[in-house]
Amino acid sequence: MAGVELKNVVKSFGAVTAVKDVDVTFDEGSFTTLLGPSGCGKTTILRMVAGLEAPTGGDILVAGKRVNDVPIHKRNLGLVFQNYALFPHRTIGQNIAFGLKYRGVSKSDAATKVKRALDIVRLPGVEDRYPTQLSGGQQQRIALARAIVIEPDVLLLDEPLSALDANLREEMRVELKAIQHRIGVTSIFVTHDQSEALAMSDKIIVMSDGKVQQVGAPEEVYNNPANEFVASFLGASNILDVTVAGSDQDSIALSTAHFGTIPVPRSRATNLGDGSSGRLVVRAEKLQLVVPGSKVTGVGAKGTVEAVDYQGQIARYFVKVGDLQLQAMNMIEGRPFGAGTEVTVQINPQDCSVLPAEVK
Amino acid sequence: MRAWGLIRLYTILVYVFMFAPIAVVLMLAFNNSQFGGFPIEGFSLRWFYKLAENEAIVRAFKTSLSLGLLTALVATTIGILASLALVRYEFRGKDLITTMLISPVLVPETVLAVGLLIFLRWLHMPRSFLLLLLGHSIIALPFVVLVVQARLVGIKKEYEEAARSLGASPFQTFLTITLPLLLPAVFAGALFAFTISFDNITATIFWRPTGMETVPTQIFGMLRNSVSPEINALGFVMIVITVGVPLLAGALARYFARKKT
Numbered sequence: 045m046a047g048v049e050l051k052n053v054v055k056s057f058g059a060v061t062a063v064k065d066v067d068v069t070f071d072e073g074s075f076t077t078l079l080g081p082s083g084c085g086k087t088t089i090l091r092m093v094a095g096l097e098a099p100t101g102g103d104i105l106v107a108g109k110r111v112n113d114v115p116i117h118k119r120n121l122g123l124v125f126q127n128y129a130l131f132p133h134r135t136i137g138q139n140i141a142f143g144l145k146y147r148g149v150s151k152s153d154a155a156t157k158v159k160r161a162l163d164i165v166r167l168p169g170v171e172d173r174y175p176t177q178l179s180g181g182q183q184q185r186i187a188l189a190r191a192i193v194i195e196p197d198v199l200l201l202d203e204p205l206s207a208l209d210a211n212l213r214e215e216m217r218v219e220l221k222a223i224q225h226r227i228g229v230t231s232i233f234v235t236h237d238q239s240e241a242l243a244m245s246d247k248i249i250v251m252s253d254g255k256v257q258q259v260g261a262p263e264e265v266y267n268n269p270a271n272e273f274v275a276s277f278l279g280a281s282n283i284l285d286v287t288v289a290g291s292d293q294d295s296i297a298l299s300t301a302h303f304g305t306i307p308v309p310r311s312r313a314t315n316l317g318d319g320s321s322g323r324l325v326v327r328a329e330k331l332q333l334v335v336p337g338s339k340v341t342g343v344g345a346k347g348t349v350e351a352v353d354y355q356g357q358i359a360r361y362f363v364k365v366g367d368l369q370l371q372a373m374n375m376i377e378g379r380p381f382g383a384g385t386e387v388t389v390q391i392n393p394q395d396c397s398v399l400p401a402e403v404k
Numbered sequence: 405m406r407a408w409g410l411i412r413l414y415t416i417l418v419y420v421f422m423f424a425p426i427a428v429v430l431m432l433a434f435n436n437s438q439f440g441g442f443p444i445e446g447f448s449l450r451w452f453y454k455l456a457e458n459e460a461i462v463r464a465f466k467t468s469l470s471l472g473l474l475t476a477l478v479a480t481t482i483g484i485l486a487s488l489a490l491v492r493y494e495f496r497g498k499d500l501i502t503t504m505l506i507s508p509v510l511v512p513e514t515v516l517a518v519g520l521l522i523f524l525r526w527l528h529m530p531r532s533f534l535l536l537l538l539g540h541s542i543i544a545l546p547f548v549v550l551v552v553q554a555r556l557v558g559i560k561k562e563y564e565e566a567a568r569s570l571g572a573s574p575f576q577t578f579l580t581i582t583l584p585l586l587l588p589a590v591f592a593g594a595l596f597a598f599t600i601s602f603d604n605i606t607a608t609i610f611w612r613p614t615g616m617e618t619v620p621t622q623i624f625g626m627l628r629n630s631v632s633p634e635i636n637a638l639g640f641v642m643i644v645i646t647v648g649v650p651l652l653a654g655a656l657a658r659y660f661a662r663k664k665t
Contacts, residue, residue, distance in 0.1 A: 143570030
């Protein structure tokens with residue numbers, strides 16, 4: 045078991061730089077997610093840690109040792125792919141025992157270990173079947189068993205759930221996390237799915253355009269996005285232009301075009317000076333729609349519901365306030381608001397976070 | 405409807421035109437008569453016995469067989485390695501090398517044959533069995549490369565990456581993962597190579613050392629004198645080999661595939 049460290053890692057493919065000067069740590073025994081849209085460099089980082097790509101610059105350390113020049117088969121890593129990559133010409137038992145052969149494990153020990161690994165992924169007794177005889181979800185469990193049976197220093201998961209259908213994916217992510225927690229292996233998980241990242245990770249590294257945008261615990265990244273990219277990539281957010289109108293000990297007063305002045309607690313706003321402009325981020329689920337005339341907590345503005353996306357327990361509303369298009373995700377109490385309904389849109393200052401205006 | 409009837413008739417005639425000569429050879433191989441021709445005078449295996457007693461033919465047969473097997477071995481080995489390089493790696497001049505590997509199919513065989521002969525004269529090397537083997541391998545190589553490459557493209561790179569992540573060296577990965585998955589194509593390529601070598605005549609006439617005969621050149625030589633019924637028997641044997649071996653291989657492959665699942 046060991047931590048992984050990337051120091052100023054750069055990776056270029058010809059003229060394209062896929063990873064730009066990335067400096068991150070993956071703590072020992074933790075489950076860290078590299079999250080970002082496709083082409084953001086997250087898979088390239090995973091492949092560099094695996095040894096499938098060589099970094100153009102910088103160092104990769106596993107357990108404090110530089111591994112840049114260590115070939116993949118000597119790195120002792122578990123690798124799980126999106127498409128399972130089980131060897132089709134080998135039985136499940138042979139697939140799982142594959143890595144043990146190169147570690148000098150005797151045949152009888154290997155059989156025991158294979159059995160234990162199958163128990164861990166809750167698929168006992170399938171040793172003699174071939175991969176094509178199992179379903180996608182089962183195949184991915186076998187792939188996981190094959191990766192953990194060698195007791196790897198690091199477990200690398202490259203979008204392992206993306207090929208599964210929605211229900212199975214949610215079930216597998218709970219299970220995958222439980223297995224990781226139980227064996228305590230340092231895990232690096234690559235995904236573009238924010239809900240997977242939020243549900244499973246100890247730490248999330250949000251990436252875009254080859255650069256790290258934010259590193260933090262799921263709640264931290266979700267509630268205090270470091271920039272607009274993170275705010276809009278993780279869940280739906282409303283972003284308003286604001287200027288600092290004044291401040292006192294506890295809060296900073298931000299003036300907005302549609303909601304008047306919002307007194308945001310100091311802790312929620314990074315140091316903004318008087319008169320400077322910024323961007324106010326309000327999560328869609330924190331933007332509350334109420335019947336006009338009801339008591340408003342925080343600040344409110346008149347709006348019109350333009351469209352409703354009914355999702356059962358909750359509804360996603362597209363609301364227009366003046367010329368501003370906003371999104372609200374609200375629990376439905378009674379009946380949802382219909383399109384065209386006049387509502388009051390309210391913002392609780394406690395739920396806002398403030399970013400400095402993007403320097404373009 | 406009448407138009408379709410005509411097309412059907414036309415198609416049948418084309419097939420008759422293509423296969424009748426072969427059928428004639430197959431039938432006449434069992435004709436008792438000294439002079440090959442219809443009507444068949446009686447069923448007999450005497451030409452096959454005569455064939456087995458004809459030392460020149462047996463020698464030619466052995467030459468062809470070993471030449472074919474060795475060509476299959478050489479062309480398949482080089483073909484696998486070339487395909488691996490072309491499919492799995494990026495390097496400069498890849499397109500050029502692909503074209504060069506495939507070019508023996510495109511160049512007329514006579515030109516290829518003369519070219520290689522001139523090249524060897526320049527090197528002051530005599531014609532030999534080795535040259536013949538080399539030449540046949542060049543002719544068979546494109547087929548092996550095309551077949552193996554097509555299969556290799558379909559084998560996901562992740563299999564190899566998974567094997568290596570589990571501790572297999574590149575060579576161990578090739579032996580335990582890539583080669584077994586590639587086997588049907590390797591087998592097909594080897595069969596192609598064998599068949600191409602076994603019935604090649606144009607280039608063989610240029611390349612064979614004096615006194616060495618393969619089955620096709622032997623038949624060609626015998627035809628210059630007369631059409632002996634032995635040739636029909638020999639033709640029968642060759643057809644059985646060139647058609648039968650791939651069929652048998654296909655049947656075996658299906659048998660093993662069924663057994664596995």
